[in-house]
Amino acid sequence: MLTAFDFENRNFRLTTGDVVGDENKYTVIVGKNGTGKSRILKAIVEHFVDPDTLERRRSDELRLRTSPYLRLAYDYQPSNVIAISTSPFDRFPLPESRRLLIEHLGSGDAVYPSYEYLGLRGLFSRNLGLSFMSRTITSLIKSVYENSQHAKQICQVLNYLRYDGSIEARFQLDPSISTLRRILTEEDPIPALHDYLASRREVFRLNPLRNRDRTADVDDLIYALRRFVNALGRPRIDIKIDRFGAHSLNQVDLQIDNDFVLLLELGLLRLRGVSLRKLDTPDRIHLNEASSGEQSVVLGFLGIAGHIQDGSLICIDEPEICLHPEWQERYIQLLISTFRRFKRCHFVIATHSPQIVARLEEDNCFVLNIETAHIADAKVLIKRSSDFQLATTFGAPGYKNEYLSRELITLITHFSKVGELDDEQAGLARTLLKLRSVLDDADPVASLMKMLDEILVEQTK
Incomplete structure (x- = not known):
């Protein structure tokens, strides 16, 4: 569990210390744009993840173990790290594409926690929604193959979201079977495959094919391709993920294993669609036809379900993107409830949503204001109106804030009757007056603030 960090010469706590046993912890980070929320999430992830597995934008950039502006305190190292965002502007580090062959072969005992990035960056496609869906489904298939227990977790999450507990995904082989066979008959198939992917502008998948330091790497890749082609009877592949794992619905000889995952990651299989079935309906629905909000929630939760374990660190950047305010409330409630059975996990969430703050739970939930470095137990903030959250938590009350109006009128009325404030x-009056500078002069609440300020001046005479 993370406890505190130093960031740009300031100290922040991530909990108040009022922590209940091994239950999961939730720290929500709030603050204005540009105050560093996304940079903090990035730095936290980089602290734990092997720098040699991360993509570097500049070849001469030093590969540092931690970000130079962050020092982190924690009770124990996380078992793994998961980063999630549906913003194209998140700052999470990207896994380096050249790690694909290394992971395919295995690289010995891991010194660092494994890292999974589930976001939009690094997706080179005209259809980011489908590409993000493909990244998530590929991640699920890989996760289920590596750990059969994850299949049950995915099924449970689907049930919790009111789906029947199975996912069906349709992939299309690209290139065609004949083209792939032609490539494999080349004297050296790897350059031919590289050239084919380059012609299709699959730039982000090319690096693994350039990593030819070991002959065994290339031999294993060619073996995987040949085994795959020999098992295929048709270019369309229908995959089902359920509590028993991942298996093909229409290709009886096709095994869903690490070789299959490698070919997915190399871009030789393109996702065409994903379908689910609601518990109260007989027909399956296509996920790409669902609302952007429902897609965001379902894919995000499935991504977590495919990798979470006891002791995971899950960093989520602006989950409210694409979500209606009602869904924002449901999001945090579902997140807490869905993964409650796991222990010692820490969810660190950066948000601008008052609904997310309002629907936190009393225990093990904390709100950190990055501008003031104030950490609060969620129990003093939850189940309050959006106007309350905007004024007190976010420091942005907006026009005619009803919470401020009510509190100011109550204080002014009390003073007019009694002649003093206790x-x-x-x-409370001094706390409310701190917001005076962010109000529009034409806002009626600003006039009430002026009256209250005069009352305090009079009372101190």
């Missing part, structure tokens, strides 16, 4: 009321 210490608690005076403290």
Whole structure:
């Protein structure tokens, strides 16, 4: 569990210390744009992940173990790290594409926690939605193959989201079977495959084919391709993921294993669609036809389900993107409930959503204001209105904030009747007046602020 960090010469705590046993922890980070929320998430991820597995944008950039501006304190190292975002502007580090062959062959005992990035960056496609879906489904198939227990987790998450517990995905072989066979008959198939992918502008998948330091790497890749082609009877492949694992619905000789995952990651199989079935309907629905919000929630939760384990660190950047306010409330409730059975996980969430803050739970939930470095137990903030959250949590009350109006009128009315404010009321008044500078001069609430300020001046005479 993360406990605190130093960021750009400032100290921040991620919990108040009021922590309940081994239950999961949720730290929500709030603050204005540009205050560093995304940079903090990036730095936290980089602290734990092997720098040699991350993509570097500049060849001369030093590969540092941690970000130079962050020092992190924690009770224990996470078992793995998961980063999730549906924003094309997140700052999470990208896994380096050349690791594909290394992972395919296995690289010995891991010194660092494994890292899974589930986001939009690194997807070179005209259809980002379908590409993100493909990245998530590929991740699920890989996860189910590596750990059969994940299949049950995925099924449970689908049930919790009111689906029947299975996913069906349709892939299309690209190139054609004949083209792939032609490539494999070349004296050296790897350059031919590289040239084919380059002609299709699959730039982000080319690096693995250039990593030819070991002959065994190339031999294993060619073996996987040949085994795959020999098992195929047709270019269309229908895959089902359920509690028993991942298997083909229409290719009886096709094994869903590490070789299959490698070919998915190399771009030789293109996702054409994903379907699910609601528990209360007989027909399957195509996920790409669902609302952007439903796609975001389903794919995000499935991505977590495919990799979460006890002790995971899950970093989520702006989950409210694409979500209606009602779905924002449901999102955090579903997130907490869906993964409650896991222990010692820490979810760190950067958000601008008052609905997410309002629907946190009382225990093991904390809200960190990155601008003030104030950490609060969620129990003092939850189940309050959006106007309350905007004013007190986000410091952006907006026009005619009803929470501020109500509190200001109550204080002014009390003073007019009694002639003074007690210490608690005076403290509240001073807290409310801190927001005066962010109000529009034409806002009626600003006039109430002026009246309250005059009352405090009069009372201190």
